[in-house]
Amino acid sequence: MSATSSNTPQEYTETTTYSVWAWMFDRISGLGKFFIEFFEGLGRSWVFFGRTVWASLTPPYRFYQLLLQFLNIGAQSTLVVALIGLFTGAVLAVQGDYTLSKFGANAYVGSMVALSLIRELGPVLTALMVIGRAGSAITAELGIMKITDQVDALRSMAVDPIRYLMAPRFLAGVICMPLLTAVFTAVGIAGGYGVAVGLLNLSSGTFLSQMDAAVEALDITSGFIKSLVFGVIFGWVSCYKGYTAGFGANGVNKATTSSVVTASVAVLVVDYFLTSILTRIFFQ
């Protein structure tokens, strides 16, 4: 939308009117294109999800590939997950002691630490850690395999890339996420216990008995269901983004970033809805 100083007033008006219409048309068509691409992508990702789940649950199973992914996703994430869990539990104890002391309720630090970790922080923080560490690696690995023709090579050898590459990673993610969450939560409670009993002078019996009184089996079930769902999100997003990575280093770079952002946001959004639904089902 521009006019030079040589335009007559009439020319200026015509040019401006045309440009406004063109500008509006461009915006509307751009919006339309965005929505079409968005829903196309959504449809493709659901088809991919369906094919991956089918390939994960039906034979032939690839146990060796699955074991490799247990190593990559599970075993190699354990240390960092435990470390984050330890300090999350510790800081929860410090914050809990500070907050609860205002109400003279320091005795409930144990139940607060345990419930926070089991119901919420364990599944969510573990998922975010695993997405950041293993999800980005999976996306980058699959993206590089795609741009170097390795995925096409599999197809040309009559090997289904979904079954060979995606299914083991997806399945390993779904299985490892609850296990890593259990590690995070257990180490977190231990960290909270250490700080509360060792530094804040809470008695061991009080910490453990309050925790025992507050935590129900349904709390653990709720946390387990969450971690299972987050495992599905982790496997789905990281594999799909790698499988659909664009060309060149830039394509892999964008896919990896998008994978971490999409999966992290999805975990937090789904967490809200899951918490609402599970609370309604289990605790009301």
Added chain:
Amino acid sequence: MTEATSVNVPSMISIRDAYKSFGTQSVLRGVSLEIAPGETVGIVGPSGVGKSVLLKLITGIMKPDSGDIIIDGRNITTASSEEERNDIRAQVGVLFQSAALLDSLTLYQNVAFPLRERLGLSTEEAHPQVVAMLESLSLSDVFELLPQQVPIGVRKRAGLARALITKPNVILFDEPNTGLDPLVGQEVYELIKSSHEQYKFAGVVISHEIPEVFQVVDRVAMLLGGRFVAIGSPDELMASTDAAVQQFIQGKTDGPIRIQ
């Protein structure tokens, strides 16, 4: 030199009136080619004319918008299931431009991969064939290494070994000596020639390097503007009076081919 080639024996590869577009960009516009069993055809043309797209159509990795690709009498474009497509693909080996070896596997495992995955052989059953193939392509000293630990020439040899190991009826070579120095490039051509003499496969060699590619092919088809503009023997192509063909062969910048 003809637009279409008639052969008396049934074709091993039959490309019939194949069209392929990406969005508004039309890449292939009615490509037809018949390749006889044991024949090797070079598909040449400038970069970006759709040579690699044509290769992906032949392997069934992409589907044409219209037209048919028939491998040994079976139409891969109309195959009703992935299993049927895989059955047809089992007749085809591919040497990719970058070799496309699986980088998490050693060279040995890469060569054994089609035997294990496609033919379902056990490790013990596959071993003698893999060892023989590695020896025939002088890979015995490096078989334990990963692809990223060996030079591109060795990767190409391993890629050729992987393509040959199941003794397919068709082998496709995507830019087999691109990125190689002249000595290694010539070595790859020698390997293609010797393996063709041994295994008698029908071959398609995608390349833009002429006249080097002429030494390994029986016929050449030049792809330009989405169609084959010339099909014939290497000598016929060299003697062509077509301005575009001559411009491409001689590597001139002036002529009907616009450099992209």
